[in-house]
Amino acid sequence: MTLNLLNQSDPKLVTDSTAQAKADSDVGSSVGADATVQSNVNLFPENQNQSNEVLRTQFWSRFSLAELNHREWEALCDGCGSCCLIKYMDDENEEEVVEYTDVTCQLMDCATGYCQHYDTRQEHVPDCIQLTMDNLPDMMWLPSHCAYKRLYKGQGLPNWHLLLTQDAVVTQQQMRAANVGVAGRCISEVGMTDEAMEMRIVTWVTP
Ligand code: SF4
Numbered sequence: 773m774t775l776n777l778l779n780q781s782d783p784k785l786v787t788d789s790t791a792q793a794k795a796d797s798d799v800g801s802s803v804g805a806d807a808t809v810q811s812n813v814n815l816f817p818e819n820q821n822q823s824n825e826v827l828r829t830q831f832w833s834r835f836s837l838a839e840l841n842h843r844e845w846e847a848l849c850d851g852c853g854s855c856c857l858i859k860y861m862d863d864e865n866e867e868e869v870v871e872y873t874d875v876t877c878q879l880m881d882c883a884t885g886y887c888q889h890y891d892t893r894q895e896h897v898p899d900c901i902q903l904t905m906d907n908l909p910d911m912m913w914l915p916s917h918c919a920y921k922r923l924y925k926g927q928g929l930p931n932w933h934l935l936l937t938q939d940a941v942v943t944q945q946q947m948r949a950a951n952v953g954v955a956g957r958c959i960s961e962v963g964m965t966d967e968a969m970e971m972r973i974v975t976w977v978t979p
């Protein structure tokens with residue numbers, strides 16, 4: 773089985789009303805010599821403050837993903853940052869992440885867990901992909917707690933999601949307790965060799 777390394781997305785979700793929360797090894801076996809680095813995927817929604825759209829009451833359970841307005845779509849992102857981690861993918865089934873690493877895209881601020889240049893990220897990382905309703909079906913490698921993936925699969929929001937708690941501090945505490953988020957425990961891909969990366973597979977993120 774040939775594997776690909778997928779480095780991705782941008783966790784930035786936050787809007788004033790959303791919580792941005794932001795996203796181990798045996799490398800050995802699965803990731804070995806066949807691994808290649810792939811690009812970044814940016815799942816985040818673009819410009820959130822551009823409209824007068826409102827968050828409809830419990831929109832996440834009353835409407836399908838395709839029916840959400842831009843602001844609602846953005847509000848689903850918890851800012852975990854996990855989608856910006858480099859992961860090893862199966863070349864023959866790219867929807868299936870084999871393993872995540874704790875290595876992030878070069879633009880990630882590993883202390884905060886946020887993209888350092890979100891607005892201009894594609895100037896720096898052209899292959900950072902934006903998550904949309906169209907490409908979501910091909911992104912089932914997203915972490916299991918990701919609201920986009922969960923709603924797509926007919927599951928509910930994680931119980932710590934800001935939309936449910938309505939309290940950013942509580943959400944942050946509960947995400948930490950749930951072991952979710954990359955802030956403070958990731959490392960930049962800059963200067964990282966393929967061999968070193970293969971040694972950084974982690975188990976705290978799973979698709
Ligand atoms: S450019 Fe920013 S949003 Fe995109 S993968 Fe890198 S850190 Fe994440």
Ligand code: SF4
Pocket residue numbers: 781782783784785794795815816848849850851852853854855856903914915917918919920
């Ligand atoms: S994994 Fe999902 S919830 Fe987390 S930052 Fe990426 S898009 Fe947002």
